[in-house]
Amino acid sequence: MTHRLPIRVYYEDTDMAGIVYYANYLRYIERARSDWVRGLGIDQKQMKEDGYVFAVRRVEADYLHPARLDDELMVETVVTQVTGARLVMDQTVKCGDETLFHAIVTVVVITETGHPARLPANIRLMLH
Secondary structure: OEEEEEEEOOHHHEOOOOEEOHHHHHHHHHHHHHHHHHHHOOOHHHHHHOOEEEEEEEEEEEEOOOOEOOOEEEEEEEEEEEOOOEEEEEEEEEEOOEEEEEEEEEEEEEEOOOOEEOOOHHHHHHHO
């Protein structure tokens, strides 16, 4: 299943060259992951109250082509691996059919004290 989130490039997203500043792609894919989690019915506020939060453990990113002011982008997210302790997602940012950015993101669950925790069983079931 592919989750899709449309994003428009605003002036504040660009650098002096008029292209999307590289760190903003990370913001775009984070926004897409948050939207995906919400769409699954996972309540991150409740998770936090229960003492757990999602945390990005690793990002492998490739910047392929620039996005520019007013471009209409699509962020696509696909879960490629679910284990007891982590989620691995493949995320792309596209403009039309052209892939501009690609990342492989590993997400884990940690406790309030920063210690690793297993993915809650109800969340693992939603992802299989």
